Amino acid sequence: MNLTVNGKPASLAQQGPLSVAQLLEALKVAQRDYVSVELNGDILDRGDFEGATVKDGDTVEFLYFMGGGAL
């Protein structure tokens, strides 16, 4: 299936729907335990990562914590 991931096209071998948790594994996303996921414009609850699925044509954003600033 073809997705748009963080603004770039991404092709996955899987054709059927994939859970968001599986997608994080498949794409080897950094900070997997803390990353926020936006699927087609909606922020997902972390508890929905197993249940929510991505399908061909979906848009996914991984949003990362960035802390620094002062010191």
Next chain:
Amino acid sequence: MKLTEDQITRYSRHILLKEVGGKGQKKLLDGKVLIIGAGGLGSPIALYLAAAGVGTIGIADADQVDLSNLQRQVIHFTADIGKAKVLSAKEKMLAINPEITVIAHEAWVTADNIAALVADYDFIIDGTDNFAAKFLINDACVLAGKPYSHGGILQFDGQTMTITPGESACYRCIFPEPPPKDAIPSCSQAGVIGVLPGVLGTLQATEAIKFLLGAGDLLSGRLLTYSALRMRFREIPVKKNPNCPICGDNPTITALRDEIDAVTVCDLGN
């Protein structure tokens, strides 16, 4: 009050802009902005807001200037090492623009002091280095209905978003809870390219100025990310999250609390 001759000269390049003009410059002079953090992000923010003639600028930080700060915290000079950052910053701001008021709050923000602090200002800027402060600032601003600018940097990457409480997504809409302590690398552990806070801080200062002027479109409902290595900006639309613990449909956070598990980010191993 009319602008003086000196003010008309000092702010002439602002006054020439139709989005600013004399009226807009007076709005800036009447504006009150609180900068939390007098470090990498806070440096350009404080310098530019002072130069712009934002009339009252608060700056909060309890830290002292360290030699390792000087690679990026451009408001502090070598001779300032050991000095309170807020006092070092105040000196430079008043040297640029003696007609503004700078209020130095030599303290860390906590659940006990932040509500009283933000109450006195029109717009708040998060220039902090740790998630405890970032979540606390978000919560205090959302509960008080104060617009604020979030900013974060690490290595070569940065992110910023302006939060208009009640109208646009807040920090917790994206990140409901802070990461566990030490889960995310800090600038002091992972490094930060010195120019990075200059870019992000200047964007945050721009938002404060636009907010005071009422000009243009704020960076609300959009997370702007910046990659210095790829020299690329991206904008990610972010909707209000109905499950957000503070601004969602059934908020679970109704009072301020310190996120003690997330206290340190960049203040480790300094």
